[in-house]
Amino acid sequence: MIVTVGNTKGGVGKTTLALNLAIARAIAGRDVWLIDGDRQGTAQTAITVRSEAGRQPRIACAQYADGSTLRAQVQQVGPKFQDIVIDAGGRDSTALRAALVLSDVLVVPFAPRSLDVWALADICSLIDEARSVRDGLRAVAVLNNADASGQDNEEAVEALADFPQLQYLATPIRRRKALANAAGQGMSVLELSPKDGKAVEEITALINAVFNSI
Template identity: 35%
Template sequence: MAVFVTAGVKGGSGRSTIAEHLTVWLARQGKDVLLVDADDQATVSDFTAWREHTLDGNVGYTLVQLLGANLRKQVETMKPKYDHVIIDTGGRDTTSQRAALFVADIALVPVQPRSHDVWTLTKLTKVLGEIQATRSNQLTVHSFLNRADITSADNREAAEALASMANLGFLPHAIKNRKAFPSTGAKGLTVFEAEQPDQKAITELNDLFDSVYNARINSTTEA
């Protein structure tokens, strides 16, 4: 069992899209998943509403909306009922995000390969450091490029910057900025469920999620 949180202090990095796809990726493997919307903008709630309409109510997971410091206690109470919990947070340093980081096992940090996005990582590492200092166990952090250009020097430079920050656990599995994401998301679907699947997008996500999930299994086994 694992609690995942999508985190960051910069808007527009695609946290909600990653949360939605990880939720469905796990659900398609037969896992009972709870998706927690801890973002004021309620993006994953809107996604789920469209999904319910498209799939006649059978979204494949449970959605709840939780905000504020109480989120930590509520997730702790609910998590024994599920195989995994995914918490989507907003792009700011909020009480909700800090509560999510405290209760989570794994933080996923998507980063756009743009200078302004990379510059904000010092703020995030400060937040993560404060959270780590108050936890009884270590929060596992995985950062990766998201909404990356298909081919660009920006990708390489941003990857190098992330890799230099040891506490951000950089994974070399970039998710490219592909049309498949908005076109499926508008219907409440993921790229895994498209009528004409974008195999490159699917492969990128599988590589990322396999890496995160396998690392979790290995760390749990070693413990």
């Protein structure tokens, strides 16, 4: 299964979610390949930190910021893996466009802020283009860095009605220090000690919604 975590808007937490998805699948015993499609290489850096710390399970990771290279490598090497998680975006890029055509599922993180919601129009345009080339892309939106309380979460979800390309996953990920702490060590919140039970619950719900739906 190929899952891309992507958005044309930066700062939505896609790398943190991609890390958590990839590591969780590896913990579950799957052969996982994490692909960093961002020129900043943050996901690859996190996996390097993980490797240097000797953490298990090890995660295969490669960086392909060029779309044609990413496409060729996934087509050639991808069949060796059970799951591929691609971290792409932050802007409209050839890597993001290639990932959309290759993927079974696109996970679009967005924050409960007007700028994030408005920016969904750009990724939805790319979804339409990808679906014109290849049928079957499932695109889901997940509320990331959600507020603990207040109306902003609800209003952001209601605004998704303007974007029929996206299916909303009712698995919000709230702002939690555990997520940042884990990612900084190349870890998932599932591995962090002491555990943040609420963070684990939210990430587990997202993983189940993404991987158990196809």
